[in-house]
Structure formats: structure tokens, C-alpha cells
Amino acid sequence: MLAEIEAPAGPLAAGSAVWLTTWVPTRTASPRNVLREDLPLPLCVLRDAALERNIARFQRYAEESGVLLSPHAKTTMSPALFGRQLAAGCWGLTFANCAQLEVARRHGVPRVFYANQLVGAADIRYVCDELRRDPGFDFYCLVDSVPGVRLLAARVADAGPGRPVNVLVEGGLNGGRCGVRDVGTAVEVAEAVRAAGPHLSLAGVEGFEGLAQYREPGRREADVRQFLGFLVRIAETLDGRGLFGVVGSAPVLLSAGGSAFYDLVIGRLTAARLSRPHQVIVRSGCYLTQDWGAYASLLGDLHRRSGSADPDLEPALEVWAQVLSVPEPGLVILSAGRRDFGQDAGNPVALAHVRRGTAERRPLRESGWQMAAVSDQHAHMTVPPGHGAEVGDLVALGPSHPCTTFDKWRTVYLVDDDYNILEAIPTYF
Amino acid sequence: MLAEIEAPAGPLAAGSAVWLTTWVPTRTASPRNVLREDLPLPLCVLRDAALERNIARFQRYAEESGVLLSPHAKTTMSPALFGRQLAAGCWGLTFANCAQLEVARRHGVPRVFYANQLVGAADIRYVCDELRRDPGFDFYCLVDSVPGVRLLAARVADAGPGRPVNVLVEGGLNGGRCGVRDVGTAVEVAEAVRAAGPHLSLAGVEGFEGLAQYREPGRREADVRQFLGFLVRIAETLDGRGLFGVVGSAPVLLSAGGSAFYDLVIGRLTAARLSRPHQVIVRSGCYLTQDWGAYASLLGDLHRRSGSADPDLEPALEVWAQVLSVPEPGLVILSAGRRDFGQDAGNPVALAHVRRGTAERRPLRESGWQMAAVSDQHAHMTVPPGHGAEVGDLVALGPSHPCTTFDKWRTVYLVDDDYNILEAIPTYF
DSSP states (O other), rough: GGGGGSSSSSSOTTTTTHHHHHOOOOOOOSSTTTTOOSSOHHHHHHHHHHHHHHHHHHHHHHHHHTOOOBBBGTTTHHHHHHHHHHTTTTTOEESSSHHHHHHHHTOOEEEEEEEOOOOOOOHHHHHHHHHHHHTOOHHOOOOOOHHHHHHHHHHHHHHHOOOOOOEEEOOOTSSSSSSSSHHHHHHHHHHHHTTTTTEEEEEEEEEEOOGGGOOOHHHHHHHHHHHHHHHHHHHHHHHHHTOOOTTTTOOOOEEEEEESSSSHHHHHHTOOOOHHHHHHEESGGGGGGGSSSSHHHHHHHHHHHHHHHSSOOOOOOEEEEEEEEEEEEEEESSSTTTTTTTTTOOOOOEEEEEEETOOOEEEOTTTTTTEEEEEESSSEEEEETTTTOOOOOOEEEEEETHHHHTTOOOOEEEEETBBBBEEEEEOOO | OOTTTSOOOOOOOOOOOHHHHHOOOOOOOOOBBTTOOOOSSSSEEEEEEHHHHHHHHHHHHHHHHHHHHHHHHGOOHHHHHHHHHTTTTTEEEEESSSHHHHHHHHHOOOOEEEEEEEEOOOOOOOOHHHHHTTTTTTTEEEOOOOOHHHHHHHHHHHHHHOEEEEEEEEETTTTTSSSSHHHHHHHHHHHHHTTTTTTTTEEEEEEOOGGGGGGGGHHHHHHHHHHHHHHHHHHHHHHHOOOOOTTTTTOEEEOOSSSHHHHHHHHHTOOOOSOOOOOEEEOOSSGGGGSSSSHHHHHHHHHHHHOOOOOOOOOEEEEEEEEEEEETEEEEESOOOOTTTTTTTOOOOEEEEEEETOOOOEEEETOEEEEEEEOOOOOOOOOOTOOOOTTOEEEEESSSHHHHHHHHEEEEEETTTTOBBBEEEEOOO
8 A cells, every 4th residue: 555655666776876866756646645644654754845945054054154064864864865965065975884875875875974983894895896886986984093994904905996995083072982082092093094005095084073962051062162172183283294195186174063063063173274275074964854852952052152043944854643542531642652753862742733534733832742651653642631632633743853763764755734745755774 | 785685675465475384594505694794784683593492482382371372573574574473373463553564464464463443544444455355364453442433433334344343442551551441431342343333343352461561560460460350351241241243153352461471461361251262362572582681581570470481582683783993991882873773671781792803702791891872873882991892893782672673674684503694584664
């Protein structure tokens, strides 16, 4: 039944880069409608108009800020959305592991920022095979230790990509994730890259400041500013020692930026003083859909910090579920659970209630509906007296952190403002 | 690259029930090996020998207990595993929503216990279409309210399946999920089913006692026993009023049983006293792979309670990741995160460490390795001095709650005791 509307069914053949720019939506003349229960619930929907506005607004914001945009595409793992982001002008796309990279390459993504250490034997073989097969493939990955550089170089030497693999030295937050913790180690790593000359080339410096969003609000911004200063010190030191391997007029690349502090990243990294041109790359993934929780709050912080409403992004991602039961006063059971939405940044909020058989969306944001408990396939909502929900009614949920809702779905439905389904977008997690 | 080993690529055509019984593993002569890094990490693996033992042991346990087994197949959503469970003799398979049901039917599953309210218009159309199309399709779902019965009956009447839809009255835990909370409501619901005569048929009584596992340990068993007594009272009352719609020698069905308290379910439900034969159906999903956390602990409780080591089940599910970085003393960063394993029942435990280039698995269970933080694609492990981990080494993780690890993967790899890959098993979440 669902198969009728699923399209395109499988990954395209290798070498299909053209698809990303000639992609034409397969909108149907007689659309199915979410509110009319034309498809089984739960469903994950993307509001098309909000999505398009977010793509355009964030691209313009990056361009007006003088930086390149390489969105973290692990958020959606949806080639149809990769195509929209590339068509809007982004520099490349960012991925976090080899399985994701393979999806990108199968769908013709030409430039990849691999925002991770590249370590595994099979992973490195795959990257080198792609570099050899496709002279147009532009690839960047990270290094953060001398043993890591030596392992990568040895495996690249075995695989023979026919050209050096571009690497950036990763700087890391103390107590955080990957990345060197001091400038001295960064220099050692960069020297190891130079020693691996024919196999690796040092293209720049990278860091991920976003982990600071989990620290207490009063400390976050100071931690981010300090971390960005550390990345700039690494870049200036490596530059001073002539360790960057870029040639000709190619700029040194400085990259940071999740979806929480890109304003600070842009301000600090563009101000680095190097002996040659440098280019800043930001990598937000969540700007595309925003959310109804953590990133909505972080965007509010950003607007306050910058004294501007720019970028003006809107939540575009919703999960629609059905009322299965009203088994006790004050308790409503919905047909979506932890396998349908993320919980790592908080449970979804209730957005709207639609009486079965109608199309009117009654707002629920200030109504007192709370997701009190979650099962694999159910949400347990506590609701106030007079909630009005009956078996068969529809409820829209607004998730927090889009990455962990997207990855619950193989198909996400693009809808218009009336919840007509415009397209079925496949994901490849 | 991965595609070489993926099989079978897509769902089989409708009417392929035969596939489930004639399914032959596609073992290769020259297997790839997880420890040798033949495939990119992270990977989700199933230990074949443990899986086979669990399937055989639990089937025998159910048969020796005189009950039918309808495993909750939402755990794996893997038709290759459905086939093994059916081949071992289970009565049917259990699912929780229409998307899951559709996967089951596309792969030829002949009997489905739909352990949920069936509410949506498209869902009910799909079920009725299948009932009409395939006279061999045996289907059971739940009802828990008079409005729900009326909605289901009206939609079944519209869809015209050509035979009644079998329903069971669901009883629910107070403060829990779906299900009637008292016997009086159960009688009203059963009477509504009788009034919907040509469209619905009352086949039995159902409940899910498993939510009690989230209550404090001292209360759990008493709550479960009380709840099972409630289900039996419903069944005996409906039987006394002649409300079951079963005909001829067909038994009344009594079903409960997640993966935590099936011993109590079997003991109490088989002892119900009805005027006609009844048959108990248990529905554990997690017995198949067990786990390294919540269900390991609950199985220990069950063995203590029953004074027996039966059923003797083993953890079969592991996630293998790679050491990407050792950025600080006492901190190891792995290449698997919240998109690779479930966290709802606790983080995975570290099972084993394998030095890169070797095949020796050093046990980590008592080693002091702890998953201190988790990112989307990384695990942050705190490790003791002398931990011995280096970039490129492999680490096995043991998840808690298999359902929320399975659903992170489109392919799960079946391995032998040496971690040679025997088969690539697709999932359909």
C-alpha cells in the first residue's frame, strides 16, 4: 500500500551526480492527505514551505557572513534534501562515518567534509577507491594524533588513491570528544602529516564547539569563545611554521560550527590572521528543519546574542500520531513512541489536535498536554480536563533534535500547508 | 561496497509465504571477518550459535509449558529471523502497527497477533484488503472501548473483508497504556463487539503486564500477579455471559507476556476456569537475542522466582566499534553513538577489546570501562590507567533492550564464533 507512493525506490547508480541538479519533484495530481488518514499513522512529515525558506535563508546568511556552508547531512541522510541544499549553493556536504559517505557517493555528492577521524581499514580503502575512480571527488577528513596520522598514511599508501588525502588537524574541547587538547600536540600531528607527504596533505584546522551546548548556560558561550580562540592559535601556529600543504592560491580551511553557536564561529574564525588566504566553513545540520525544543531554544540564544532575528529559521519537522485510547481520565495514548521520535534532547511537544474527519488544527502548545511516558510504539500523554480527545483523532508532535527523529524513518513525507503529501522522500540511514 | 554482501535486497513479492520455510542461508565460501576490519565499523552483529540456541530453547519452554508462542517481531523487523522463528514452530508473529504488519505480509507471514488497538482508516483498509485477498491470513487485534469498537466496526463494514475481524478485549494496568481498567467496561466493550456481529468476532482477552518492569522492584511481581488476576476475571466474566464469538472447538485465546514476566503469565492464565477450552499465547520479543542489561537482569529475576535455569537464554546481539581517538588520559572515543545503539534501558556495556590486527578478545566486563557520554555517532568511554586501547583497536559493546538497537540498523550481520560474517540480514523498520 505504502509502496505506491514511495519514490525513488532505491539508490541511483554510481556516477549519478547529474540527478542532484536535475531532480524534479514527483508531485501528484491527486495528493494524499495526512489529516484525512489517507496513509497509516504515525508519519513523519516535513513542511515544504518552511523547509524551502530555511534552505534559502541559511544559505544567504552564510554568504552574507563571508563563509562557506557544508551542512552536516547526517541529520537527514536524504539525498533528495542533499540535492536541495546543493542546488541552493552550499559548498559541500558533511558526513560522520563511512556508511554515510557511501550513501553520499552513491547519490553523486561531489564534495565531502568528513567531520571525523578516518581510521578503519575498509573505510580508508573505500575513500581511496573513490578518489581514484572519480577525479572530481573532493574529500577532507580529520586527524588528531601522531599514531592516527601514521595509521592513515600507511593505509592510504596501501590503497593507492593516486593523490594525497586532504586532512585537517582537529582541535578538541577538554573533557570532550576527539581532537588535540594543546597547540604543541597540534604541531606534532601537523609535522607527522608533512612526514607522510605523498599520502596526506594538510588543508586546515577543524573543531566542534557544539558539545559546549550541554554545559551550564552561564558557561557555554565563554567555553565556546575560548575553544574558538584555541583553534585560531593552532591555525596561526601551523601557518607560522609553514605546515599547511595547500598550494597556489588555495586557501587554508578553518572549520567549526554545529547548529548552536555558528555566529560565534563565524565571528572568531574569519578574524584569524594567517600569512595566506583562509576560508571558513560552517557545518550546521539542524538549520534545515530546526526543531521544537533544544535548537529552538539555542536559536533564541543566538538571536539575543547577535541582537538580530537573522537567520530567521522555522521548525519544519513533525510526527503525526493517532489517539488509540483514552483509558483513564487525564490520559491519552498515541500511536507513536520512542521508535518514531528522538528523546535525547527531551520528548516532543504536542503541537495540534485534529478531530477525526475534520481538517481543523487546534493548537496544543499552551494546552497542558504533556508526554508523561513513552513506550516503543506509544506515547502516554497526560491531558487536562476538557481535553476533547477521542479515539481516532490526530495529534501532531514537535520533536527536539531533528537528527534522532529523522533516523527513525525510511520515508519522510513532504507536505504543503494543508498537509497534502507532495512527495515521499527516502532516507538512507 | 557493502552492497556486495547485502542480501536479499528488497522485500519479496506478495504471496511468498513459501520463502519463509524454504529459506536457505546464503553463506559464503570466503567469509568477511569483523575483527579483520573487512567492513567499515560500526557494525551490528548477531552471534549465530546463541541465536539458534535461544530460538530452540524458548520454543521448547513454551511447548513444555503448554502455551503458544507468538513472538513480538517488532523487536527485529527482520523477515530472515521471522522465518527462523516460524520454522522452529511458533504459532504466529506479533506486531504493533500497520507499517510493521505490511512488512510481515509482504514477506508472507500467515498469522499475525496485532498487539494494539486498530484505529486508523488506512490501517483498517489494509487489514481488510489482506483478509479478502488471502483466505489463509489469520489476524487478531485488540479493542478497549465502545467508541473504538464502533469506529472499527464501521470502517470494517466500509472495507468489506468478507469475514469478521477477530478482536480480543484488552485489559490495561492502572496508570499504564491502552486497555480497560475494570471488568464492567470489559463487558460493555464485549457487548459492543457482539452488536457489531457481522464485522467483528470476540476471540479472547489480552493484556500487557510488561509495563510493571518499570515499577520499583519490590512492587513489580505483586502488580503483575494482580493484573493477571484481573485479566482472568475479565475472561471468566465474558465467558459466563457467553460473549466470546468463537465457534465449534476453537479455544478462547488468553494472551499476555512481554519478555520480563512470561513465567507468571503462563502460571496464571493457564489456570483460568472457562466453560470451554482456552489457549494461552505468550509474546516475548527479546528472548531471541536477550541483552546485556535490562533483560539480562529480568531473566535473572525469573530464574530466581522459578527456582530453575529454564529458559536458558544467552545474549546474542553486539555492536562493534573502533577506537578513533585517545585524546586525554582516561578517555577513549569510539565510532558508535546513539544512532547505533539504544539508550532507553541504559547505555551498552563494554564487552571486549581487540588489538588492531589481532583476533584475541580481551574481556572488558570487569575492567572499569564506562560509557560516560554519548554523541550521535560517538561513545565517550572513561577507562582506567593501563587501559591499553590505541587508535584503530576494536571494541565490542553489549546493548540493553534489543528493540532499540535493532531499529538503528538496515543490515545486521550474522557471525560465527570467530566473527566471520555468515549472512547479512536486512531489517525493515
